[in-house]
Amino acid sequence: MKLSAPIRTSILGATVAGLVATGLLVMPAATAAPTSDGPSAAAAPDIPVASVQAHLGELQKIAEANGGNRAHGEPGYKASIDYIKGKLDAAGFTTSVKEFTSGGATGYNLVADWPGGDEGQTLMAGAHLDSVDSGPGINDNGSGSAAVLETALAVSREQLKPAKHLRFAWWGAEEQGLVGSRNYVNSLPDADRSKISGYLNFDMIGSPNPGYFVYDDDPAIEKVFKDYFAGLNVATEIETEGDGRSDHASFLDAGIPVGGLFTGAGRAKSAEQAQKWGGTAGESFDKCYHSSCDTTENIDETALDRNSDAIAHAVWQLSS
Numbered sequence: 001m002k003l004s005a006p007i008r009t010s011i012l013g014a015t016v017a018g019l020v021a022t023g024l025l026v027m028p029a030a031t032a033a034p035t036s037d038g039p040s041a042a043a044a045p046d047i048p049v050a051s052v053q054a055h056l057g058e059l060q061k062i063a064e065a066n067g068g069n070r071a072h073g074e075p076g077y078k079a080s081i082d083y084i085k086g087k088l089d090a091a092g093f094t095t096s097v098k099e100f101t102s103g104g105a106t107g108y109n110l111v112a113d114w115p116g117g118d119e120g121q122t123l124m125a126g127a128h129l130d131s132v133d134s135g136p137g138i139n140d141n142g143s144g145s146a147a148v149l150e151t152a153l154a155v156s157r158e159q160l161k162p163a164k165h166l167r168f169a170w171w172g173a174e175e176q177g178l179v180g181s182r183n184y185v186n187s188l189p190d191a192d193r194s195k196i197s198g199y200l201n202f203d204m205i206g207s208p209n210p211g212y213f214v215y216d217d218d219p220a221i222e223k224v225f226k227d228y229f230a231g232l233n234v235a236t237e238i239e240t241e242g243d244g245r246s247d248h249a250s251f252l253d254a255g256i257p258v259g260g261l262f263t264g265a266g267r268a269k270s271a272e273q274a275q276k277w278g279g280t281a282g283e284s285f286d287k288c289y290h291s292s293c294d295t296t297e298n299i300d301e302t303a304l305d306r307n308s309d310a311i312a313h314a315v316w317q318l319s320s
């Protein structure tokens with residue numbers, strides 16, 4: 001505890017420092033003992049949404065420099081991998097780029113391990129990094145990719161020492177049918193697959209007319225996200241727009257518990273949903289879904305911020 005100035009409002013006008021010096025007052029230890037309900041996870045830090053937006057700006061530039069997209073088999077995809085990998089390497093992650101082939105083109109998954117923790121219980125968080133051919137893919141799925149990156153960088157800034165091992169991943173060729181994540185899961189030896197205690201997926205988390213959808217696959221993971229949004233007084237709904245339409249399906253099919261967040265794609269927001277979340281009823285959650293206008297303009301910053309902070313909260317809580 002730091003006492004920068006004597007506290008004059010204390011017992012009989014004596015200072016705290018004076019009472020400590022005379023042995024009349026015992027200061028509490030700096031770290032409190034765990035309470036009766038056991039040790040609790042340290043609170044996750046706030047994820048700076050400006051940093052997430054900065055990554056989106058870089059992904060947009062990468063698309064512009066490479067024919068307007070970041071799609072599987074196109075140069076903008078590999079440039080996206082190089083950008084994310086560079087940030088992780090500089091932050092102390094052990095990274096590996098895993099190649100596969102899809103539709104005659106080489107694809108890449110990027111996997112980043114945070115050294116430490118019990119590798120027998122590995123918590124994974126991931127996002128697909130590829131766009132469709134028709135645009136830069138900033139909401140789908142620069143948003144999830146940038147938020148997972150910034151969460152990983154926060155783990156490094158805080159030098160987190162989780163009980164579980166942490167692994168972050170960016171998948172290729174999701175838009176070809178979950179190809180990268182399926183390749184990763186199917187390539188793992190059985191012994192390694194059984195060490196993955198959970199997989200968290202983030203695909204489209206900054207939709208411009210956002211909803212707040214939580215996957216309802218694993219109840220324990222779902223509760224972590226629902227409780228977080230309840231604490232913000234933001235209503236959530238179960239994700240129903242695309243069962244099996246993102247990379248968590250690859251893990252689910254292998255019997256691994258999964259969870260995740262989603263702010264909506266091509267489906268229209270109902271009047272009831274607009275009432276609880278704001279935005280425009282009768283309009284798509286993302287009117288630029290899979291089109292050329294999925295740029296940095298196509299992001300709701302509040303949704304991006306809340307979901308980024310929720311990712312960090314879940315990673316901290318579920319790895320403790």
Ligand code: TRP
Nearest residue numbers: 203239241242243245246262265
């Ligand atoms: N990646 C999906 C796609 O391109 C987007 C999507 C649609 C999605 N529905 C979803 C992602 C539900 C997560 C959950 O089609």
Ligand code: CA
Nearest residue numbers: 047048049309
């Ligand atoms: Ca934040």
Ligand code: ZN
Nearest residue numbers: 132140175290
């Ligand atoms: Zn998509």
